[in-house]
Amino acid sequence: MMFNEEFETLPRQALEALQLKRLQLMLERVYANVPFYRTAFEGAGVRPSDIGSLQDLQRLPFTTKQNMRDSYPYALFAAPLEDIVRIHASSGTTGKPTVVGYTQRDIEMWSELMARSLAAASANKGDIIHNAYGYGLFTGGLGAHYGAERLGASVIPISGGNTKRQIMIMQDFGSTILTCTPSYALFMAEEARTEGIDFRNLKLRVGIFGAEPWSEAMRDELEDKLNITALDIYGLSEIMGPGVAQECFQGKSGLHIWEDHFIPEIINPETCEVVPEGTKGELVITTITKQGIPLVRYRTRDITSITYEPCICGRTHARIARLSGRSDDMIIIRGVNVFPSQIESILVGIEGVEPHYLLIIDRQDNLDTLEVQVEVDEHLFSDEVKVLQTLSLKIEKTIKEVLGVTSKVKLVEPRTIQRSEGKATRVIDKRKLL
Amino acid sequence: MHVEQISIFIENKSGRLAEVTRILGEAGVNIRALSLADTSDFGILRLIVNDREKAKTFLKEKGFTVSKTDVVAVEVPDRPGGLSSILQTLDNEKINVEYMYAFVERCGENAVIIFRFDETDKAIKALLANGFNVLEGERLYSM
Numbered sequence: 001m002m003f004n005e006e007f008e009t010l011p012r013q014a015l016e017a018l019q020l021k022r023l024q025l026m027l028e029r030v031y032a033n034v035p036f037y038r039t040a041f042e043g044a045g046v047r048p049s050d051i052g053s054l055q056d057l058q059r060l061p062f063t064t065k066q067n068m069r070d071s072y073p074y075a076l077f078a079a080p081l082e083d084i085v086r087i088h089a090s091s092g093t094t095g096k097p098t099v100v101g102y103t104q105r106d107i108e109m110w111s112e113l114m115a116r117s118l119a120a121a122s123a124n125k126g127d128i129i130h131n132a133y134g135y136g137l138f139t140g141g142l143g144a145h146y147g148a149e150r151l152g153a154s155v156i157p158i159s160g161g162n163t164k165r166q167i168m169i170m171q172d173f174g175s176t177i178l179t180c181t182p183s184y185a186l187f188m189a190e191e192a193r194t195e196g197i198d199f200r201n202l203k204l205r206v207g208i209f210g211a212e213p214w215s216e217a218m219r220d221e222l223e224d225k226l227n228i229t230a231l232d233i234y235g236l237s238e239i240m241g242p243g244v245a246q247e248c249f250q251g252k253s254g255l256h257i258w259e260d261h262f263i264p265e266i267i268n269p270e271t272c273e274v275v276p277e278g279t280k281g282e283l284v285i286t287t288i289t290k291q292g293i294p295l296v297r298y299r300t301r302d303i304t305s306i307t308y309e310p311c312i313c314g315r316t317h318a319r320i321a322r323l324s325g326r327s328d329d330m331i332i333i334r335g336v337n338v339f340p341s342q343i344e345s346i347l348v349g350i351e352g353v354e355p356h357y358l359l360i361i362d363r364q365d366n367l368d369t370l371e372v373q374v375e376v377d378e379h380l381f382s383d384e385v386k387v388l389q390t391l392s393l394k395i396e397k398t399i400k401e402v403l404g405v406t407s408k409v410k411l412v413e414p415r416t417i418q419r420s421e422g423k424a425t426r427v428i429d430k431r432k433l434l
Numbered sequence: 435m436h437v438e439q440i441s442i443f444i445e446n447k448s449g450r451l452a453e454v455t456r457i458l459g460e461a462g463v464n465i466r467a468l469s470l471a472d473t474s475d476f477g478i479l480r481l482i483v484n485d486r487e488k489a490k491t492f493l494k495e496k497g498f499t500v501s502k503t504d505v506v507a508v509e510v511p512d513r514p515g516g517l518s519s520i521l522q523t524l525d526n527e528k529i530n531v532e533y534m535y536a537f538v539e540r541c542g543e544n545a546v547i548i549f550r551f552d553e554t555d556k557a558i559k560a561l562l563a564n565g566f567n568v569l570e571g572e573r574l575y576s577m
Contacts, residue, residue: 376443376476376499377499378499378500378501381441381443381499381501382441382501383439383441383478383480383501383503383550384478384532384533384550385471385473385478385533388473388476388478389473392475410475411443411445411475411476412445412476413443413444413445413450413497413498413499414497414498414499415497416445
């Protein structure tokens with residue numbers, strides 16, 4: 001079933017004509033309303049009226065997360081604050097988050113695209129959607145929620161955490177669709193098993209998993225342990241939130257990116273040149289209908305490839321491949337975006353110096369773990385155990401408060417952490433995801 | 435009256451303690467007393483040695499984190515209640531003991547307790563005033 005068959009199956013020619021029209025309107029709007037874009041376009045020697053084809057998009061400069069940070073909190077908004085009805089934020093690298101604002105029409109557009117995504121995953125009005133994405137500043141929970149309501153399904157806004165209650169409700173309420181991170185789904189299934197509940201016997205039939213990278217091997221495991229069809233969803237708060245792209249139930253091969261609202265490009269992250277169809281590179285997205293905070297050629301830093309081949313589901317929208325990494329050092333821990341520089345600034349903030357540190361990410365019992373190794377130099381050292389233990393706890397507590405991630409601090413001897421020529425190794429990711 | 439103790443940060447993995455004692459042995463440093471505080475992740479080795487500077491230099495060269503701390507050595511009468519009388523005195527003066535460890539003098543009849551206080555000077559004053567024998571650092575190093 002399609003939520004919006006007319007637009008989801010629009011012939012490519014009509015779709016591209018619609019994209020161009022919407023792109024031009026959006027460019028005029030940001031040029032007039034957002035000083036950042038006016039300056040950036042002038043710097044590139046381009047005016048919105050110069051954009052006469054979709055190819056001309058390549059003449060425009062990129063927008064980066066750094067630009068969003070520099071515009072904190074509202075400088076990139078293209079709509080006046082009185083028209084903004086919702087504000088979300090994602091974590092930033094130095095404590096300041098990146099902020100996104102939505103107009104009422106943006107929320108409606110997001111709801112529709114999320115409803116399309118759910119429908120593409122075979123959800124319908126009769127489904128009970130167990131939404132275990134976190135509610136709050138993070139876009140996951142509310143994004144999936146509004147889409148489920150728009151679709152007309154019953155949504156259980158359970159949010160994350162309290163696994164025992166999740167399992168009880170899923171069992172008693174007869175949830176048919178599960179939306180959460182793939183690792184949390186596996187964790188719940190394991191927890192249930194220890195309580196004598198087999199997830200395979202629940203009414204769940206589809207899982208819509210995202211907010212962290214996962215693999216085909218994890219798909220097999222999820223489908224086996226939960227007896228469901230496991231589908232991939234993509235989104236990021238800067239662009240909108242969940243529902244930017246969704247794998248369809250029929251094709252199960254790549255995620256349809258809703259091209260009547262977003263123009264995707266794949267670039268070589270080194271040269272910034274657009275690469276041919278099917279080649280791996282960094283995904284760049286231009287939002288062409290958003291009002292609150294339209295983004296021109298936003299560098300997502302996510303590595304994927306794109307195909308315009310027709311899909312057996314009948315949708316004409318291009319498909320991006322399962323994400324295979326990042327073009328920056330961002331790591332995703334239990335669905336939370338973490339940059340090593342954030343941990344670094346926390347350590348500097350606590351101790352006033354930059355200690356040598358190493359982040360070790362692993363997956364135990366299907367949950368991501370973060371170990372922060374900190375070298376104990378003479379500045380940090382004390383002959384009293386309690387002083388060192390207090391230090392560890394303080395670092396753990398601050399990381400939890402600032403980043404929302406549980407960590408385990410391990411104090412190590414100096415020079416335990418490998419120094420390499422040039423850039424120090426700061427992250428060891430032991431999760432074999434891709 | 436202060437005694438200098440060296441403290442060494444030791445990661446909780448095999449061979450680290452052996453490495454410290456090997457380095458000290460090769461440097462010709464003699465260990466007079468020691469205590470090891472351990473947690474699940476790390477340990478703190480506290481040593482009274484005959485040559486603090488040499489011990490510190492050699493250990494630091496090998497990459498260990500070493501610090502010096504002032505502690506207090508008190509002679510304890512070798513009879514029941516000996517230690518109790520010292521602790522009672524400290525309690526009366528509201529002096530906190532951060533940690534302590536004991537060893538027996540080579541030729542003497544008494545045990546020696548090494549104390550780490552939150553207020554070292556106040557503790558020394560109180561102990562002396564109550565007639566306890568607080569040992570000079572030099573006596574311990576060269577014992």
